[in-house]
Amino acid sequence: MIQTAKNQPVSAGNASSCCGGGQCGAAHPPVPPLNLPAVWKALADELMPEIRGILETGGYIMGPKVAAFEDALQRYTGAKHALGVSSGTDALLLAMMALRLGPGDEVIVPTFTFFGTAGTVSRVGAKPVFCDIDPVTYNIDVRHMESLITPRTKAIVPVHLYGQLADMRPLMEIARKRGIPVIEDACQAIGAREAGTDGKMAGQFGEFGSLSFYPTKNLGAMGDAGALLVNDTPLFETSKLLRTHGENPRYYHRLIGGNFRLDALQAAILTIKLRHLDAWTQRRREIAASYRIRFEAAGLAPKHVGLPAEKHGMHTYHQFVVRVARRDDLCKHLTARGVGWGIYYPLPLHLQDCYTELGYKAGAMPHAERAADEVLALPMYPELTDAQLDSVVAAFAGFYSG
Numbered sequence: 001m002i003q004t005a006k007n008q009p010v011s012a013g014n015a016s017s018c019c020g021g022g023q024c025g026a027a028h029p030p031v032p033p034l035n036l037p038a039v040w041k042a043l044a045d046e047l048m049p050e051i052r053g054i055l056e057t058g059g060y061i062m063g064p065k066v067a068a069f070e071d072a073l074q075r076y077t078g079a080k081h082a083l084g085v086s087s088g089t090d091a092l093l094l095a096m097m098a099l100r101l102g103p104g105d106e107v108i109v110p111t112f113t114f115f116g117t118a119g120t121v122s123r124v125g126a127k128p129v130f131c132d133i134d135p136v137t138y139n140i141d142v143r144h145m146e147s148l149i150t151p152r153t154k155a156i157v158p159v160h161l162y163g164q165l166a167d168m169r170p171l172m173e174i175a176r177k178r179g180i181p182v183i184e185d186a187c188q189a190i191g192a193r194e195a196g197t198d199g200k201m202a203g204q205f206g207e208f209g210s211l212s213f214y215p216t217k218n219l220g221a222m223g224d225a226g227a228l229l230v231n232d233t234p235l236f237e238t239s240k241l242l243r244t245h246g247e248n249p250r251y252y253h254r255l256i257g258g259n260f261r262l263d264a265l266q267a268a269i270l271t272i273k274l275r276h277l278d279a280w281t282q283r284r285r286e287i288a289a290s291y292r293i294r295f296e297a298a299g300l301a302p303k304h305v306g307l308p309a310e311k312h313g314m315h316t317y318h319q320f321v322v323r324v325a326r327r328d329d330l331c332k333h334l335t336a337r338g339v340g341w342g343i344y345y346p347l348p349l350h351l352q353d354c355y356t357e358l359g360y361k362a363g364a365m366p367h368a369e370r371a372a373d374e375v376l377a378l379p380m381y382p383e384l385t386d387a388q389l390d391s392v393v394a395a396f397a398g399f400y401s402g
Contacts, residue, residue: 028391033340069267079229084262088187088212089116095208112368139166160189163316182206194313203229283382342377
């Protein structure tokens with residue numbers, strides 16, 4: 001669930017708190033959950049020549065723009081190879097097709113994630129095996145994951161949720177000992193990395209890493225787009241073939257693939273935006289720090305608001321997610337105050353109707369189920385101002401003081 005609204009472009013500053021308990025009577029500006037028009041306005045002078053050039057040449061699908069983006073993305077992420085594709089979901093699907101997953105195979109996935117993580121497993125005919133989460137990071141519980149491995153386990157898909165790395169070192173050790181391929185779902189976590197200058201980045205650990213460039217992501221396209229990071233050259237060659245119906249040369253098909261191509265227009269836009277990504281990530285981290293200071297200064301954290309924890313390296317804050325009590329009532333209050341919010345995700349995957357046949361019951365994944373009842377995503381984008389952050393905290397303070 002998410003509320004949508006538009007906002008004027010603004011900039012963030014220091015982390016001073018306003019109103020303490022929210023009773024000062026100062027006017028507080030509305031805070032939409034997203035501000036996509038601001039990105040366009042800031043980059044229009046860079047983007048328009050590229051867009052115009054593509055329109056004038058008619059080179060809309062694949063081609064040199066896609067190749068240039070793949071090269072820039074490979075250098076940025078540190079993965080061995082990068083393949084531009086049609087969406088983050090298609091990146092996951094392509095990885096599973098390259099591994100030849102199918103009926104009789106099991107794939108371990110966290111239950112607290114976007115549907116595409118598990119839906120792609122089902123689409124290749126394999127069985128998703130759901131795993132509970134670490135209640136601190138919301139990422140896959142590695143101990144529970146290990147207990148779920150069977151001789152039928154053919155892949156593990158950890159998710160770097162909200163922009164924070166999963167606990168990859170022990171996970172990879174377990175996977176390597178068992179000979180199980182790892183597909184990182186890094187769709188929300190481009191740029192997230194381990195601590196230290198030599199720390200690995202999301203997408204560098206497993207055989208594959210998937211990225212989403214849905215418009216609301218930290219690196220967003222102007223439509224659907226994604227990428228598959230590949231750290232094994234033979235698997236990369238297979239994936240590249242599968243991306244365009246398994247054909248090579250044209251109209252000669254070596255494999256049964258799909259249509260997972262990236263548009264040249266999206267590639268050109270993403271190449272420009274990628275140059276700004278580190279600055280945007282730093283701003284998100286500054287805003288996260290400002291949220292922390294404000295919630296603590298107002299006496300809201302940790303009593304009423306459970307703030308996100310940073311573990312396993314640098315969090316990129318695709319979402320700033322808190323835990324709250326009385327969430328439904330709070331959301332109504334925030335809406336009335338003009339403060340946007342989102343819930344990611346209101347129902348774990350093991351309890352979704354489409355997976356009833358797998359036999360999971362309520363209580364099977366207690367940490368994920370509790371998170372689904374308590375998590376709340378606050379507005380998080382680089383253009384947030386001090387006044388807007390004050391609005392968010394004042395709205396919380398007004399609710400809990402009442």
